[in-house]
Amino acid sequence: MRRLVLAGAPALLELGLRRLSRAVGLARLVRSVALVLALAGAALAPCAAEAKLRVVATLPDLFALTRAVAGDVGAVDLIARFGQNPHDMEVRPSHMLLVRRADVLVRNGLEEDAWIDVIVRGAANPRVLRGSPNVVEASQGIRVLKVPAGHVDRSLGDVHPLGSPHYTLDPDNAVIVTGNIAAGLARVAPEHARAFEANRAAFLDRLADAQRRWQAVLAPFRGARIVSYHDSWPYFCRAFGLVEGGVIEDRPGIPPSPQHVAALIRQMRDDRVTVILQESWYPRDTAKLIAQETGATLLVVPQSPGAVKGTEDYISHLEYLVGAIADALK
Numbered sequence: 001m002r003r004l005v006l007a008g009a010p011a012l013l014e015l016g017l018r019r020l021s022r023a024v025g026l027a028r029l030v031r032s033v034a035l036v037l038a039l040a041g042a043a044l045a046p047c048a049a050e051a052k053l054r055v056v057a058t059l060p061d062l063f064a065l066t067r068a069v070a071g072d073v074g075a076v077d078l079i080a081r082f083g084q085n086p087h088d089m090e091v092r093p094s095h096m097l098l099v100r101r102a103d104v105l106v107r108n109g110l111e112e113d114a115w116i117d118v119i120v121r122g123a124a125n126p127r128v129l130r131g132s133p134n135v136v137e138a139s140q141g142i143r144v145l146k147v148p149a150g151h152v153d154r155s156l157g158d159v160h161p162l163g164s165p166h167y168t169l170d171p172d173n174a175v176i177v178t179g180n181i182a183a184g185l186a187r188v189a190p191e192h193a194r195a196f197e198a199n200r201a202a203f204l205d206r207l208a209d210a211q212r213r214w215q216a217v218l219a220p221f222r223g224a225r226i227v228s229y230h231d232s233w234p235y236f237c238r239a240f241g242l243v244e245g246g247v248i249e250d251r252p253g254i255p256p257s258p259q260h261v262a263a264l265i266r267q268m269r270d271d272r273v274t275v276i277l278q279e280s281w282y283p284r285d286t287a288k289l290i291a292q293e294t295g296a297t298l299l300v301v302p303q304s305p306g307a308v309k310g311t312e313d314y315i316s317h318l319e320y321l322v323g324a325i326a327d328a329l330k
Helices: 002-023 026-049 060-070 093-100 116-123 171-188 190-221 234-240 258-271 285-294 314-329
Strands: 053-057 074-078 104-107 135-137 225-228 243-247 275-279 297-301
Touching: 053 060, 053 171, 060 074, 060 104, 060 171, 060 190, 060 314, 093 116, 104 116, 104 171, 135 171, 171 190, 171 234, 190 234, 190 314, 225 258, 234 243, 243 258, 258 285, 275 285, 275 314, 285 297, 297 314
Parallel strands: 053 074, 053 104, 104 135, 225 243, 225 275, 275 297
Antiparallel strands: none
8 A cells, every 4th residue: 555655656747747837827827836746745644654563463363462462563353253163254345455464464274264264365465475574373382272183174073184273272381382473473573572572471471470360260160061062262261171061063063962961961960060161153042942941151262363352452351251160160
């Protein structure tokens, strides 16, 4: 956009002067030239001031972590809306415009945001093609859970062939992810590398304090079994000593069969499961039925930041989850 304005300004000025010289006298021409120059300067001034790194994150958790690292140096935009199921993403021209202008793209790396490839192709921005140094694959270095064995196809539902992409629900993984983001931003803007590392260090100090608090809050419930609607919580359970007690979906993204629901109810009764985690963007009828049949508490929570007011940053989001789950387990 900056090049377009710069290239077009001289031509615009010349055309304006030619027309003005035919239509007005010398005195008026002088005044008009001053006006044209002022308008051209006004058009160019925002471009000269626009020095911030333009970063696009695909998902709300990556957006929150990227903002923590970028600080004032980067202008960070988000593609998926707060509270939106990323599996139901509808690609829009506005998404392509965001990506077309991006200097850096931060993506999940385990295909929770597979639609970003369509957006990148439509954006025609070679800087953010897969494999570019301007692309941050946030999952690099993560110990991935739930990697499926054997052949994976659409008959199995929305299975992630590379493993569970919900790794940011373990705060230990936020240390790795922010390291990937800081390194990626520094590749593109090395002059700001120290600022990125300083921002990351400050964030990790706050996160460490919060983790000690969260561990204390959930310590009385270590070993408790939790059932979820979607298989979103393996990293969270591992982080806080909880046990996955089952998943309502027998195939991800597909409503469960009556046989699966009946078997899950029997299992929950035998294991005395008292909490069902329902991601806020999924239908609740089946979970309500299971809660009624088992006496479990149905807890509807957002999986990602920003869906609840006041949880737009990573730490406040985890704070909300930990508190809500602890209250439900009491």
